[in-house]
Amino acid sequence: MSAHPPAEAITPANPESPSRFQAQDGRTVRRLRLGVGVLGILLPIVLPVGNSLTSARVALLSSMSASYYTHMRNVFVGGLCAIGVFLICYRHDRREDRLSSVAGVLAIGVALFPTEPPSSLVPHPSTVQTTIGMLHLACAVGLFGVLAYFCLRLFADSQAAGGRRPAQDWVYLVCGWVIVAGVLTVVVAGVLHLARDWPLTLPYLGEAVAVLAFGAAWLVKSEAVTALAPRAVRPVPTAPATP
Template sequence: MTARTPADVRPPADPQAQDVRTVRRLRLGVGVLGLLLPIVLPVGNSLTSARIALLDSMSASYYTHMRNVFVGGLCAIGVFLICYRHDRREDRLSSVAGVLAIGVALFPTEPPDSVTAHPSGVQTAVGMVHLAFAAGLFGVLAYFCLRLFADSPATGGRRPARDWVYLVCGWVIVAGIGAVAVAGVLHLARDWPLTVPYLGEAVSVLAFGVAWLVKSEALTGLAPRPARAVTA
């Protein structure tokens, strides 16, 4: 006789829920885009400019040859997040994050000095909206890592390895955005080849990309193991 473990006893399926493969694919799409954007933007800008063209920030790529890639990539992430459904809590927060990602894409940051030394009042106001959307987006993505993803039941009193990945990614996002905020207030290192804002944003985006890639179970070594039936 085979008894079912508690993990095998599931509540009735939600008719609005997505199938497992769709959920994994959307997570994978978000993860891959998060990993690629911080790399593709400066590399593509350098190739199209025929010189090593580093960016003041990821958002500043709006004013380069990579504008369409930046806007398209963020809009794609936004659409994936809005379409993503897993449970009610993640559904609501992912929809909020998706709207914020699209807002970051559609409301560009204030143009850097290399573009215009004296931004107009409208450009400054739009830049403030951009910052608000970006701060909200990273805040929600950090919450996903720290509270929603890293909630696996402990086995033998220990967290599974994937939970530690989520926690590290979440705190990296918090630290990265904190560094961006401090650099913005103190106007730090704007003449460095790699600026603090770009590094902070890039590391944060890479971290959330890693977290969603792990959550997609594409990395089989970190994927949760299926529950086994207990034989009575």
């Protein structure tokens, strides 16, 4: 009698089954995408709401990064670090693996290098604070750039042979360009010093819209939105061979 188990013994119920590992890896990928998407959508909403609740007044932020100097500092830093860890742990293919790891490191950099403190708290920031603020800005720009590339080139690459894009690809493209527009809004507002005294500032609006768009793209990619999830292609049955 042979000592090796028959080929039929390798089934999804068998813990050594290759198909089981493949399905589990697929679930892990979708869960990581879901985690990134949910955090990306919640962060721009939780920060001003939580700051208003803890301050007992409507306290809007000049930017998302400025929440570092509010009661929501731990939420801001923890949320970005969680997104960074999810991105570093994310594994799909070689291109996405490398870029997601870069994005994860940049997200953690945004969290650990705070932006320059507002003038209301520190009228004359030190050289160290200014330098760290520049590192924060560089990490943030790099992070948004990588996330926009994910949406525009990596996620939206499933164009069918007939030239028609699936519905979810249009979502990725829109989200990618919204991220670009949000970053440009922040840059223009910072260079021209626009609307610094408005209740809802342009920097916060640009950052929030960009983060919401990135979160929406990853949420759709996780297939949590079933209406936009790609449908599995069913194999075409073949007629049995005649003897």
